Amino acid sequence: MEKQKPRVAIQGIKASFHEEAAFKFFGEDIETVECNSFKQTFEKLQNKEADYVIMAIENSIAGAILPNYSLLMNYNFPVVGEVYLPIQLHLLAYPGVKFEDIKVVTSHPMALRQCLDFFDDYPHIKLVEGTDTAACAKRVHDEKLTDTVAIANALAAKLYELDVLERRIESNRTNYTRFLILTDMDNTEKIKADKASLCFQVGNQVGALAKVLNIFAEHDLNMSKIQSMPVLGKRNEYNFYVDVEWNEQQQYDIAIRQILKYTQNFNILGEYVKNDSPPAP
CATH class of the missing domain: 3.40.190.10 (Periplasmic binding protein-like II)
Structure with missing residues (x-):
């Protein structure tokens, strides 16, 4: 029986940067599911019309794509990978x-x-x-x-x-976009992860966030990303989205146990293998 190609939902149509990123991560033997919006990609995954979503999360020039962080939380599909794509125009x-x-x-x-x-x-x-x-x-x-x-x-x-x-008419030759790969629970595999995407809130008192960040440092976790977003409808409350990397799994496990004492609504959005460093121009 022939193995079914992975169905990957992308925002945009064939030959978009999302499809190019999907090819880079999965190889070209995939079925691309074209979508009009990022929300629709998640709907396709939720309705079993796709096996994976690939979604841009930040650009080296434009910065974080904030609405996509909300989608991560609202749908709660695990992040299972990342890929960096040079943007050549x-x-x-x-x-x-x-x-x-x-x-x-x-x-x-x-x-x-x-x-x-x-x-x-x-x-x-x-x-x-x-x-x-x-x-x-x-x-x-x-x-x-x-x-x-x-x-x-x-x-x-x-x-x-x-x-x-x-060729290459972009102003900045070091322009790249980072994409996340998400799936539903049925497709997750046990891997030896060395990177995680986390989301949490901290109390509104002096030094609350610093305590959490110090725990990362004490256990040799490299924090490669931090992004804050207001919690909808709640004054002075923020979700913190943090990416951390580690060499020793035990250090990560201990750090997470300690962080739980100082955070609320703690979520592990995904644990996955760190992609190569952002590409050179």
Whole structure:
């Protein structure tokens, strides 16, 4: 019996950065489940229409994607992995179109912002926001546009048969996005984890958070991320999202037991294998 391909829910369409990140983590032998929103990816997983969700959580230029932290808590699916993807942006045109033909460039607002320096030299080109980098590339292909180009990745150029007019037009060559991989409890496997994503609240008194952070330090846990978000409807109350890494499992276990004394609503969002360091440009 042929083994079923993993079904991976992504925000966006095929050849989006989410699909590229999914290929990097799982390999290309997957079934991509296209979704209009991050919330819909979680709904697909909840309804057993997908086996995994891959979701952007932070960008090295734009920072944390805060609404996605709320989804982590609301749906409570375990994080089982992470992947870093360099964001490389190219100018894509319908075959035969030349640079001097361009009047309009379209892409996701974030991608447009990351390429503004390039377009400073071409003030006559109008920048138009779209829903998704890959969707903009697909539109150039489907509508055979000759005065409009898209900003997207190399995957979109290949899938939608577009010419690359200019490569790497992003302003910052060290731009990358971190993605989390989530699944339901049925797909979790016992692994030798060395990283965890945690969420907790602390009391509203002097030094409450410092006590928790000191416990991490005392047990040689590296805190690679901390993000605070207000608790909805509660004044002066915050959820703290923290990523920690360790070399010795025992150190992590002891630290967690101690932290429980100083926190409320403590959640382990996932324990997984640390990905490689963010990629070089």
